[in-house]
Amino acid sequence: MKRLEDFDFNAQPALDRRLFAELATGRFLQDGRNLLLLGPPGVGKTHLSIALGICVAELGHRVYCTSAMELAQKLTRAVDSNRLQRELNALQQPKVLILDEVGYLPFDAVQASLLFQVIARRYQRQQSLIMTSNKVFGEWGQIFANDAIMASAALDRLLHRSTVINIRGESYRLREKRQAGTAHALPA
DSSP states (O other), X not given: OOOGGGSOGGGSTTSOHHHHHHHTTTGGGTTTOEEEEEOSTTXXXXXXXXXXXXXXXXXXXXXXXXXXHHHHHHXXXXXXXXXXXXXXXXXXXXXXXXXXXXXXXXXXXXXXXXXXXXXXXXXXXXXXXXXXXXXXXXXXXXXXXXXXXXXHHHHXXXXXXXXXXXXOSOOHHHHHHHHTTSOOOOOO
């Protein structure tokens, strides 16, 4: 369980605490706004996305959190067993769908297409997504199996009603290791 009050905003001074306090109210759900948290590994994207999901759940809304690759694999199995529509419909039930680690592992063409379908359906119904990614938008073609057109269409839908949060800085995990004397800083 990751909570907003447990996040170390001092380690990420560029993040606006007031923005996260506002997001915690859940008002972004009213018009189906998406939250996109971008940055390198270890800067708190997953912590923040889960914490916001918990805030939304505590407001009485359904939330589903998974990694993007786990979702793609689940949907691929659904295609293979002729249950895709059922799975896609089930993904419309949560008020917020959290997709973690978008871009960490490459999707094949089928997985990319399935992810696009999820994004498009939620966009059409003005349902919020919270996504974390280590990729800048210019690299999203790689995420969508090197299909720049599909990536552009996905970003068009994601960014139309969105808040984009860029997180910079050093990995929490590496900083803790270095402070313990067991690791060295990575080159910039």
